[in-house]
Amino acid sequence: MENQRQHPTAFDWSQCPAVERVPGKVGGAWLFRGTRLPVATVFENLEDLSVAEVAEQFDLPRERIVEVLVFIASSLRSPDLGAGADNARPV
Numbered sequence: 256m257e258n259q260r261q262h263p264t265a266f267d268w269s270q271c272p273a274v275e276r277v278p279g280k281v282g283g284a285w286l287f288r289g290t291r292l293p294v295a296t297v298f299e300n301l302e303d304l305s306v307a308e309v310a311e312q313f314d315l316p317r318e319r320i321v322e323v324l325v326f327i328a329s330s331l332r333s334p335d336l337g338a339g340a341d342n343a344r345p346v
Contacts, residue, residue: 266330268294273322287319294323 310317
């Protein structure tokens with residue numbers, strides 16, 4: 256069986272209290288609230304590092320990363336995943 260990557264799922268990030276998007280700040284990317292750290296950067300690093308290692312590398316509390324991971328997990332179980340299409344962005 257060939258290993259295939261699935262297309263990223265879009266999430267309504269506006270429903271996650273741990274992140275924010277500020278026009279003009281880091282190109283309007285979704286950021287960890289109160290930082291200039293894009294959520295996407297953390298996920299890119301989670302491919303090779305543990306949550307604890309990423310938290311240490313970016314000086315971000317581990318709990319903040321876990322909060323976003325819990326949001327994603329609950330969104331994947333939610334039938335309303337597609338709601339809020341204006342705020343949906345791939346991970």
